[in-house]
Amino acid sequence: MLSWLPYAVAGWIFLVGAYGLATSRHLVHTVVCLNVVQSSTYLLLLALGWTRDGTAPIFADIGRKRAVADPVVQAMTLTDIVVGAAVTALLLALTIQVAKRRGNLDPHRLRSLEQESEE
Amino acid sequence: MRRRLVLLLAGAGLLALAVEAVRAVGALPGAGEVPHPYGSRAVAAAFDHATANAVMSVTLDQRGFDTLGEELILLAAAVGTVLLLRRLTAEAEADTPHSYGPEDVFEAVRLIGYLLLPVTLLVGGYIVVHGHLTPGGGFQGGTVLASGLFLAYLAADYRALDRLRPPGLFDTAEGLGAFAYVAIGVSGLLSGSGFLADWLPHGTLGHPLSAGTVPLLNVAIGVEVGAAFVLVVAKFLDQALLVPQDVPEEG
Numbered sequence: 017m018l019s020w021l022p023y024a025v026a027g028w029i030f031l032v033g034a035y036g037l038a039t040s041r042h043l044v045h046t047v048v049c050l051n052v053v054q055s056s057t058y059l060l061l062l063a064l065g066w067t068r069d070g071t072a073p074i075f076a077d078i079g080r081k082r083a084v085a086d087p088v089v090q091a092m093t094l095t096d097i098v099v100g101a102a103v104t105a106l107l108l109a110l111t112i113q114v115a116k117r118r119g120n121l122d123p124h125r126l127r128s129l130e131q132e133s134e135e
Numbered sequence: 136m137r138r139r140l141v142l143l144l145a146g147a148g149l150l151a152l153a154v155e156a157v158r159a160v161g162a163l164p165g166a167g168e169v170p171h172p173y174g175s176r177a178v179a180a181a182f183d184h185a186t187a188n189a190v191m192s193v194t195l196d197q198r199g200f201d202t203l204g205e206e207l208i209l210l211a212a213a214v215g216t217v218l219l220l221r222r223l224t225a226e227a228e229a230d231t232p233h234s235y236g237p238e239d240v241f242e243a244v245r246l247i248g249y250l251l252l253p254v255t256l257l258v259g260g261y262i263v264v265h266g267h268l269t270p271g272g273g274f275q276g277g278t279v280l281a282s283g284l285f286l287a288y289l290a291a292d293y294r295a296l297d298r299l300r301p302p303g304l305f306d307t308a309e310g311l312g313a314f315a316y317v318a319i320g321v322s323g324l325l326s327g328s329g330f331l332a333d334w335l336p337h338g339t340l341g342h343p344l345s346a347g348t349v350p351l352l353n354v355a356i357g358v359e360v361g362a363a364f365v366l367v368v369a370k371f372l373d374q375a376l377l378v379p380q381d382v383p384e385e386g
Contacts, residue, residue, distance in 0.1 A: 019165025027156045031149055038145030065174065068167035073178060073189035076268050076341045080182060086174030087181070087189035094194060095205050098274055098360075102212030105367045109219040112374055124138050 022063030030056035043111045043121040047104060054100045058093050065089035185337040186346040187268045194272070195352045199331035203316060206356060210313045213363035220370035240289065248290025255283030263357035267346040273356025280357065281364030293376055300369065305362040312359025319351055 033052030040046040065086030071078060073087040115121055163169075181192035194202050259280035266272030288296040323332035331348075338345035 019167060020160050020163070022166045023160040023163060027153070027160065030156075031153060034145070034149055034152075038141055038149075063166045064169060065171070066167050067169075067171065067174075070167075072270065073174075073181075074187060074268075074270060075178075075181070075189065076187040080178075084174075084178065084189070086171040086177075087193050088171075088173045088177050090190045091193035091198060094190065094272075094274060095201070098205055099208055102209050105216045106212050106219070108371070109216040112371075113219055124141075 022059060022066070026056045026060040026063060028056075029053075029059060041122050041124065043114060043123060044108070046123060047107045047111060050107070051100065051104060054096070054103075057096055061089045061093045061096065182340065183337075184333050184347060184349075185340040185342075186349055187341045188266065188270065188272070190270075191266050191272050191349055191353070192346070195349045195356075196333045196347070199320070199333075199352070202352075202356075203320065203331065206313060206316055206359060209360065209363055210309065213309060213367055216367045217370050220374055222373065245290045248286045252283060252286045252290065255286060256280060259283055259357075259361070263353055264350060265343070266353035266357075267349040268341060268343065273353040273358075274360050276353075277357040277360025277362075278364055280361040281368065284365055285368060288372065293372065296369075296372075300365060305365045305369075308358050309362035309366060312355050312357075312362060315355035316352060316359070319348055319355060323348070 030053055033049050033054075033056065036049035036052060037046060040049055062085075065088070067083050067085050070083040070085045073084040073090065075084075078084075111121065114126065118126060120126065177193050177197060178189050180197055181187075181189040184192060184196055186192035186196060259276050259278075261276070262271035262279055263273055263276030266276065284299055285296070287299050320331040323334045324330050326332075326334040328334040333347040333349065335347035335351075337347050344350075
């Protein structure tokens with residue numbers, strides 16, 4: 017029952033983030049929207065790895081026969097999160113530089129890198 | 136005009152994507168009913184190498200080479216951020232009065248910051264060195280360690296934080312962490328097993344000294360990630376506090 021719900025939520029988070037990206041009027045907001053989009057991939061991966069009645073794939077205190085969630089997709093989610101953090105840091109640093117050089121963070125008023133923005 | 140065009144294009148694209156996503160989900164097996172051929176093999180491999188935390192076994196043992204790439208991405212991003220946010224000579228010369236951070240923080244926040252600083256560092260270290268036994272590992276623990284350091288900023292001010300991170304120490308730690316990961320990989324080559332092979336004795340599952348090279352790699356990653364976060368957040372704090380804000384409001 018409702019076995020498609022995790023996928024639907026992941027899709028919803030992706031669409032909401034993409035809507036935010038398209039309508040963003042501030043570059044910091046754009047970066048946060050990109051984070052929202054990316055978090056949908058975490059949920060999708062973890063939903064794929066979930067096993068009914070399974071527990072965490074940590075065998076320090078459970079037997080080998082116990083049903084567990086798929087550790088492969090969980091490791092991929094870890095990679096995903098780390099890369100996401102790296103991308104966010106770089107994008108925010110670029111945003112600070114844009115604010116310094118252009119004094120303006122509305123993506124629609126920023127044209128090419130060297131051309132002055134129009135009013 | 137341009138904004139409307141962007142919205143129109145994005146709307147059409149998202150609509151098509153939503154339709155296709157619904158079709159794709161319809162064809163997927165329900166969550167929880169998917170067979171996990173790779174998962175069960177990964178669990179078996181984790182038991183072979185006595186790694187209680189199967190996720191860490193995948194990350195650092197079975198996919199150790201991928202994690203090397205991931206770690207180098209993080210290193211490159213940290214270097215890039217530090218480079219982008221360096222203080223330009225013009226900014227450094229502008230000797231305007233600047234604030235040193237939270238002056239109007241509640242006393243309770245300060246107290247909790249002081250109390251939590253050692254606790255957070257301890258928990259961070261615990262998460263790093265127990266990564267092969269319990270949930271956690273170098274990435275998670277390194278982040279906790281770095282955030283512990285910034286409690287000093289909340290509890291005191293920027294100068295206290297500066298004393299906690301002497302210049303050069305974290306730059307060196309960052310590089311050394313990345314180097315140690317590669318060095319452990321090369322040690323596998325020298326032992327005759329292969330690059331990043333888990334060649335050390337595996338010990339017994341659940342014992343602190345088990346899982347071969349996995350705990351060592353976790354410590355290397357913990358140092359690298361912690362240093363990277365300290366460097367990056369420090370650069371953002373520099374920008375917020377020390378660089379004079381004479382950005383014109385309108386372009």
